[in-house]
Amino acid sequence: MSLESFFNPESIAVVGASRQKGKVGYEILVNMIEAGYEGTIYPVNPKADTIEGLKCYPDLKSIGNIPDLVVIIIPAKFVAAMMQQCAKVGVKSVIIITAGFKEVGKEGRELEKQVVNIARQAGIKVIGPNCLGVIAPANKLNASFGGDLPAEGVIGYLSQSGALLAAILDMANAGSIGFSKLVSIGNKADVDELDVIKAFGEDRDTKVIAGYLESITDGNAFVNQAERISHYKPILLMKSGGTQAGAQAASSHTGSLAGSETAYECVFERAGIIRCDSIKEQFDYAQAFADQPLPAGPSVAVITNAGGPGIMAADAIERVGLSFAKLADETIQTLASRLPAAANFNNPVDVLGDALADRYEFALDVVLGDPNVDIVLVLLTPQAMTEPVATAKALVKLGGGKRNKPILACFLGAEKVRDGVKVLRQGKIPQYDAPESAVATIKAMADYVRWHTRPKRVVKLFPVNRRKVENIIERHFRQNVREIGETESKEILEAYGFVTPKGSVATTAGQAANIAQQLGFPVVLKIWSPDILHKSDVGGVQVGLNSEKEVKDAFDLMMYRIPKKLPDADILGVLVQEMCSGGKEVILGMNRDPHFGPLMMFGMGGIMVEVLKDVSFYLAPLTAEEAKQMLINTRTYHMLKGVRGQEGVDIEIIAEGLQRLSQLVTEFPQIQEMDINPYVVGPAGTTAIAVDARISVEQV
């Protein structure tokens, strides 16, 4: 969807323009005029002849021309009628500032539906309602009541909160941060966050996309498009308020372990979106992405004129997991040849408290040339001889140089460095108020680069028996059953290439002993009933049975005890199963997020998942790399690989299991939640066995 007519209209009608100061209809008109808009403005108000010197029209029709853009400020109850006028006249783009729609309850929701219906039928694009408007500094367009026109820049901003956008604008203006476009999406009845992000993606003037979101309209489309756009433009988002998916009563492990934020974390990770926790952090990051090249790697060098801040930066670099560049011998020698003897020639390079601008310039030039350095952070504290302005100029000069490495500055202080900071801002060197903020920004850049250079995503498709699974699921729907039982769960797993334990159901103790004899000892007995989901809790599982006698005893005890505990349960017999021992138990799972689809889970089995919640999540479908990364992301990964002489297990086969499960839940959206638990894995080369599974389905 092109939003060009919102960003660069040739004429604008302001419906609800007012002569009364303080009214939104007045503020918007004045903002538009003061921004120096070069197209034509048509105030529409039947009760006025002129407003602020502009001729006023009683309605849209009387304008005579079709305005490129209509901004609507009249009360909510009149908006639908006005939209009909727009349709009649042939308007194609409308911003509805007016509040009082979906956000106020049922009646408002109805009004909003009406408005959208009219718009859709007439092919009108609508931003809002309940929004602040649209701003495009390069086109001198301020169709908003958010405040003064900000400086021109390369950051495209969208916000789901109008009030927050107003605060952001005010802060940006104070800090001279520039924007390409700003869009307040309000209730996003028509144009939504993704439409704006896509428009920013195509917009030549926008280099960085930033925004504040509370919800996402179409999860799948968002993931796919954001991932595509992230490849060439960084997307920096604040996201508040978790999805409610995690709060649902969950019957599987996976469901109960997925927190309310898990889905968004997976989405951001997949799509390469850089998450920001506060406005300040977002500004910090956006400046560097807007004005500096991306680093080739994560090695940071620090130049400082005081020890304390240098140590603080070094601590922060270590804390966030960046690497502290080891300077090349040549660099150290060159520094030593010109810096005073008391200076520190290693990273952090200390040019000493009496350093003038030339010493900074020399050190920065040398350090930038070091092949071991990817990024340079320059710290300055205002001391007696310090030259903040001249030093800033040196940074600006070298920043534009041929090395193409990012330079970040942290001039500490306020009054004493103010003019230096101005020079940095004008010269596109991002300036931070603390070493920690600069380091956090470098971390965001390094993470983006890592995401950027990951291998191309290729999802492997395994040959499977899809028809069989279809039949089982359909049968369950016909019988109105939502939980798939043990036998059929295993059939589903086998259809997707999993190996399950051998065994069959016995109805007498003798039969159980016979089956055990054929399987070979030890065996496991499990009570067999469609009504008992948590078998262990009622004593319905006995492991490690080593003889016919033990099997018979266990069978009879279950048949005697369980009906006493659960008199209403329909007991069909006891499953006698080979015992899978010797391997490690892991859990493979899936929980379907209502917005983003299947979230895959991996975790160590047993106590690890129960107590430590040592699990990792990823959005399906999984590539081989992503499946493996899920293992690596758990704390217990080392245990799987083998520690202290213990043999490790087959990592590849677990990753393959995750990919097969990912294929299954992607091909069957009816599967809502699913665990394979335990999935027993041995050393490389052995067969992994899916011992138990829980699958629940819903008609979609």
Added chain:
Amino acid sequence: MSLESFFNPESIAVVGASRQKGKVGYEILVNMIEAGYEGTIYPVNPKADTIEGLKCYPDLKSIGNIPDLVVIIIPAKFVAAMMQQCAKVGVKSVIIITAGFKEVGKEGRELEKQVVNIARQAGIKVIGPNCLGVIAPANKLNASFGGDLPAEGVIGYLSQSGALLAAILDMANAGSIGFSKLVSIGNKADVDELDVIKAFGEDRDTKVIAGYLESITDGNAFVNQAERISHYKPILLMKSGGTQAGAQAASSHTGSLAGSETAYECVFERAGIIRCDSIKEQFDYAQAFADQPLPAGPSVAVITNAGGPGIMAADAIERVGLSFAKLADETIQTLASRLPAAANFNNPVDVLGDALADRYEFALDVVLGDPNVDIVLVLLTPQAMTEPVATAKALVKLGGGKRNKPILACFLGAEKVRDGVKVLRQGKIPQYDAPESAVATIKAMADYVRWHTRPKRVVKLFPVNRRKVENIIERHFRQNVREIGETESKEILEAYGFVTPKGSVATTAGQAANIAQQLGFPVVLKIWSPDILHKSDVGGVQVGLNSEKEVKDAFDLMMYRIPKKLPDADILGVLVQEMCSGGKEVILGMNRDPHFGPLMMFGMGGIMVEVLKDVSFYLAPLTAEEAKQMLINTRTYHMLKGVRGQEGVDIEIIAEGLQRLSQLVTEFPQIQEMDINPYVVGPAGTTAIAVDARISVEQV
């Protein structure tokens, strides 16, 4: 140590005062005059008659009076001679601004020693050298070259980095943050961080102690005094650069698990010191501690005029582990009776975008009165009708009210809220630039209150056989052995009330079988040699031996195989020991920090400590509560308590073990590192067994 003569001197001699602009000797004199100092200033400079209109003296003696305070700015090589003059004249307090001492290497270190010796002999207190000076705004004293005199306030600040202090002063002046005193401690050759903290502790004008430290001179004294002072004044510290203790090659688990920051974390935790990660964070916290009462509990209510920031605050409150106050029914009804219907009457209370100051005032007054609310955070975004100044006035009015609950404000924006923020500052309502910063501050306050209200520390002393341990350790020193062997380690443990496994050493297979017979099966065999520390690595441990035959076989195999692997090891036989099974294995440990003494460690045994590093540390000596808290601080605590029907183990006996170990290592400073691993613990009421221990000692 009183520092009164530094903070409030009646006369000051400035040795090295200069007429030359830009020189430190000029800057300091001018700073002193411009601050409006009301005592007498004596510039000392043999080459000048007057400087800035003040009569100049050729030396200290010629002044005629004894100045209360001498500030020295002359080159390092002349400082010792000047100190001698000070001694002769009878000066008692000196600030040495001059650099070029310890920080520049060996020669400077010698110079510094000379200076300190002269001072100590003459009873002169020295601040510095290599420092910025001292500032006391209420006394109009600016004996520094840090910049303009800051506003008067209640924060006492000390800094080990002069450059950082200059930046902090500049930032504080820009933000109108006031101080009671500021001290740059420089090389802290005489007056150190603890002297200043103690002076601030006693200073009536100082309500909050804040500072930046890179090292601590006397660890034990620091912990004790800081803990004492924290009881009545909050101490907020930035600390950079970890202790090197963790980087030492460590032979014990505990040693290798203690990171470089572990000791400082333990110290801050024990002493109730609030750690700050950046200058901004420190300012954020300090303002609230300075100007607001402490909260009675951790329940936060939020009032906002926009949804977005309200959600952001709620997210942050949940993230940091504070509680989101549940408003009382009465509060909700009262709010509903006067706020517009579209407002939100639950927490976060949304007074809507068109809220004027009166609506904020009403809501704040009602919410403050709610017994479920401990702290109120007021958010404001500048919208069309918003009244930042009047709203700020309302906050100030209610802030001084009878409720005595802390109020924090977050007025978002810049220009549009500037005047409102000024009103807040003057009215002592702390203002934050983001909801997240305000929430982090509330968290710091709540943590301090929790520390403050913890039970009184009582360290239990167990009856032990101290003499026995003394003998063993002394014997080792005589033999020049630093690692205590298995038998004697167990004697030490038994002397401190631990139970160790039964067993004895066999020299033949037959003897081994006999011992096993007497102990009862199963047993463990361990190779017995002073030269083999890592028995398992050479096959020197065999567990779970169930018969005489198995014991004999294992014995002979060890005797055959191990000498082949380690031909030089002196093998004394094989230890036959009862096997402790059925319980859970934990590890109790100690690593002695060179500055702060014994750090106690607790962790789960085996793979948990190897792979997950699931351990907790605490400073010895431990109270019963602290020992128990160490268990709770591990992720695996739930596992100890019992999960999913598994019986838990005896928590109390583990805590007692930690206290006994704490007593041992406190009473024997010779013990450098020590692990009890595994310590096998069963259900409540059973005996816990210290199966193995590693103890290393050093003469002290």
